Amino acid sequence: MTLGYQLIWVVPVAILIAIGFAAYLVRDVLSRDTGTPEMREVSDVIYEGAIAFLRRQYTTIGILSLVMAVVIGVLIALFDRYIEVEGVTPVQFGIETTVAFLLGAFLSSVSGIIAMWTAVKSNVRVAAAARQGVGQALTVALRGGAVSGFLVVALSLLGVWGLFEVYGRIHNDLEAAPFLIIGLGFGASFVALFAQLGGGIFTKAADVGADLVGKIEQGIPEDDPRNPAVVADLVGDNVGDCAGRGADLFESTVAENIGAMILGVAIARATDNQGWVLFPLILRSFGIIASLVGVLVARMKNDQEDPMAALNRGFYVSAGLAVLFLALTTYLMLGSTWMYFFGAGLVGLLNAVAFLIITQYYTEADYRPVQSIAEASRTGPATNIIAGLAVGLETTALPVLAISAALMGSYALGAAAADELGVSAAKAGIFGTAVATMGMLMTAAYILAMDTFGPIADNAGGIVEMSNAPEEVRRGTDALDAAGNTTKALTKGYAIGSAALAAFLLFSAYLDKVELIVRAKAAAEGLTGEALEAAAAAVHTVDLGKVHVFVGALMGGMLVFLFASFAISAVGRAAEGMITEVRRQFRENPGIMLGTSKPDYARAVDISTQAALKEMILPGALAIGLPVAVGVILRYEAAAAMLMVGTMVGILVALFMNNGGGAWDNAKKSIELGKLKDDKGQVLKKGSEAHAAAVVGDTVGDPFKDTAGPSLHVLIKLLATITLVLAPLFI
Secondary structure, X not given: XXXXXXXXXXHHXXXXXXXXXXXXXXXXXXXXXXXXXXXXXXXXXXXXXXXXXXXXXXXXXXXXHHXXXXXXXXXXXXXXXXXXXXXXXXXXXXXXXXXXXXXHHHHHHXXXXXXXXXXXXXXXXXXHHHHHOHHHHHHHHHHHHHHHHHHHHHHHHHHHHHHHHHHHHHHOOOOOHHHHOHHHHHHHHHHHHHHHHHHHHHHHHHHHHXXXXXXXXXXXXXXXXXXXXXXXXXXXXXHHHHHHHHHHHHHHHHHHHHHHHHHHHHHHHHHOOOHHHHHHHHHHHHHHHHHHHHHHHOOOOOOOOOHHHHHHHHHHHHHHHHHHHHHHHHHHHOHHHHHHHHHHHHHHHHHHHHHHHHHHHHHOOOOHHHHHHHHHHHHOHHHHHHHHHHHHHHOXXXXXXXXXXXXXXXXXXXXXXXXXXOOOHHHHHHHHHHHHHHHHHOOHHHHHHHHHHHHHHHHHHHHHHHOOOOHHHHHHHHHXXXXXXXXXXXXXXXXXXXXXXXXXXXXXXXXXXXXXXHHHXXXXXXXXXXXXXXXXXXOOOOOOOXXXXXXXXXXXXXXXXXXXXXXXXXXXXXXXXXXXXXXXXXXXXXXXXXXOOOOOHHHHHHHHHHHHHHXXXXXXXXXHHHHHHHHHHHHHHHHHHHHHHXXXXXXXXXXXXXXXXXXXXXXXXXHHOOOEEOOOOOEEOOOOHHHHHHHHHHHHHHHHHHHHHHHHHHHHHHHHHHHHHHHHHHO
């Protein structure tokens, strides 16, 4: 017998395991030594700055979310006359969508706050552990990151499963429930966009100001306590890389999970097996177990081992277990066609591995791309920037080939099961791509642990520097920081890879919803038989030969570039204020450089805070307003074209920015670690002209990889969720 709803118990059990494991990790991390009084003092300042920013940021986001929730509810109540659930009035649907939106916004906010809190509580303990060796420090940093990873994934699963159960029971229709919970994904995307934008602007304004004035103009080391912007920089690592990424990964898993469930509805109705709808939930639940084991085995064999080797070992263990759980879940839930969809899920897992390898190649200092940027630094900042741009552009090729192969392979495997399932090849093939996406997301908890590991290690290095710890301790945290730079790049590659796979399924889910609405509308107008089927089938053709559809597609491509421009310009304006402030403090207080007086750290934090909250509004408004305008004015087919082209362009630009920025960063790091020599064989280190050029290149790449690039991940998902929620307005 094929199991469907009988396996739903796995989901709450997995959620409880994830929460229990996170609680164990919190207890373990908090029980660790907090180091010297000087370390604790620096950590407390970082904590206070991060909390102050998040309080102000999420207050702003909360107000925006309430306004947007009311707007969505009213629009649906007024315009949705074609509800696809029997007995649901437009007003009721508007209320339920509003509730789903607010729940998604709330859980996304909680995910970001958890990620940040974990990081600021872990950083000082990693700094203290580094005195006993790199291995101990890595364990603490990864476990600190894993708290965030497992709680964010658990909250994501809880939100989707909980709302699915509630709405399914209310309407006594579990197969219609995925269409009713789409607002959850929109709410998550809405908050994630502003969290990532605000955090990214904050962190890069501080980073650019600290680097250009501190490193280049004053010639002082990174994280030197004399630099007025250094605390703002360390706070930014938490509110940008931790809080922003936590919200980003939360919305990714929510949107992709709901999209896959929507695509499973057609097959569930054809086979009378609810397992097709529930499958994404069950598969992600088993992924939590696989990730848990990976975290426990990710330990360094000794202090001489490369930290990345330990982290990669944990990932491959997680991926291996994920394969076993994938086979078990498809066998139990998908009937005689399970082998086809096991193959599709395996394609997704292999795509995750491919993305990690490709990203590692382009962003690690041991390989040609980063080395070429470091070499170009010998002749100045201009050649460094040229080399970095070339590498960034090059990095789009291999990921696109990997995505294309994964989409075609998973689609072909799904389509091969169509006859047996009694559905069209297109529906079965598209569900194959959904399974590939779910397969890729099985290791999401471990990936997010690696992601949060990066800023924790970065903060630990700053605490060590600012507390004047011995040089050998700093060398240990430098090794972790270099690994953290790579993990941050890897997880951004993973996020955009999953977004690329999900883009196709979310686009298909949008067309499926439009088809249901068109069917209801056509039936209400008296169409039956072949005429009704023809009207429904026409929805799945997006004709770029129509001028309004072509314009919609063009708007999608333009949105990506204009959004990225707004995000990067915001960093530039915020950085100008930070640079001016840091210069002012050095000029007016000579005691700072002499070490006889302390900089005004709070003033620098406040400048970044004000700039971030102000500057995140315009790009956020553009990302939400333009898709709605295209859908309302040019209608659903133009909105589909915008979604399609915007997603494609967004994937390419995000890859360029993420990997290019990561390569620039590690080129600078490689010079600081003494890996670049001049023509006479002399090592070029900090303070050399090559290092100054690399700092300039890294500064250019900073808003690429930490503001615009990650925000584009969210934009891609936001385009899908906003069109799914507001589809009735576009008909």
